[in-house]
Amino acid sequence: MSAIVLFIATIAAIAGWWLSQQRLAAKPWLEQGIAVDLRGDRGSSVPAAKIGLGVFLAVVGSLFALLISAYSMRTTMVDWRELPLPRLVWFNTGVLVISSVALQWALMAARHDDHEGLIAGLLVGAASAVMFLIGQLVVWRQLSIAGYVMASNPANSFFYLITALHGLHVTGGLVALGRATVKLWRGAPMTQMRLSVELCTIYWHFLLLVWLVLLGLLTGWTDNFVDICRQLLT
DSSP states (O other): OHHHHHHHHHHHHHHHHHHHTTTTTOOGGGSTTOOOOGGGOOSOSSOHHHHHHHHHHHHHHHHHHHHHHHHHHHTTSTTOOOOOOOTHHHHHHHHHHHHHHHHHHHHHHHHTTOHHHHHHHHHHHHHHHHHHHHHHHHHHHHHHHTTOOGGGOHHHHHHHHHHHHHHHHHHHHHHHHHHHHHHHHTTOOHHHHHHHHHHHHHHHHHHHHHHHHHHHHHHTHHHHHHHHHHHHHO
16 A cells, blocks of 8 residues: 555656646736737647646556555455566666657757757667567566466466556557657658657656556565655654
């Protein structure tokens, strides 16, 4: 249960920071020196796509939070047997970090009208994400060969479910990333590319955060971290 509280608190903190950067609470009619026509005001200056992404991430975050809660409660059962994680999982984590960094690089390039840097960042990010998915499939194969199949233990079932759900969202992100790359190759203006790349980058950072929380949960690091925090606060 401590893991889900930590996860929700982290998501809430990041969402609050992000919303504070979007001027959602701005009241332009109260600002001096600015003439505002309320009849022509369509609401927030935040693009609808950003708001839609924020709502989607909130739903996905809630889904993973429920899954984490179920995992935490199931570990207390007598039939629970821990699943050993292959070392390849750590390599895959590093690859996902590289993918997230590459998307951030692409975003900075888009903001500075660096066409070549944008292409490089998108390609590196996409290639790293594909490598991550392939690595996860290899992990599944290694565990299956070692006898850790899905139906043999609840811990195994949760591991396959958690990693499959996360991999599904990475795949969806790759689709969006592919569309942005195609748009760039077709000569879309940089002003249009900035929003697309920013949305992909936000989504990628979210997936990395979720994966780190899930990895901490699967390795037991999350509970240890919460215990340390409790000791420091008491």
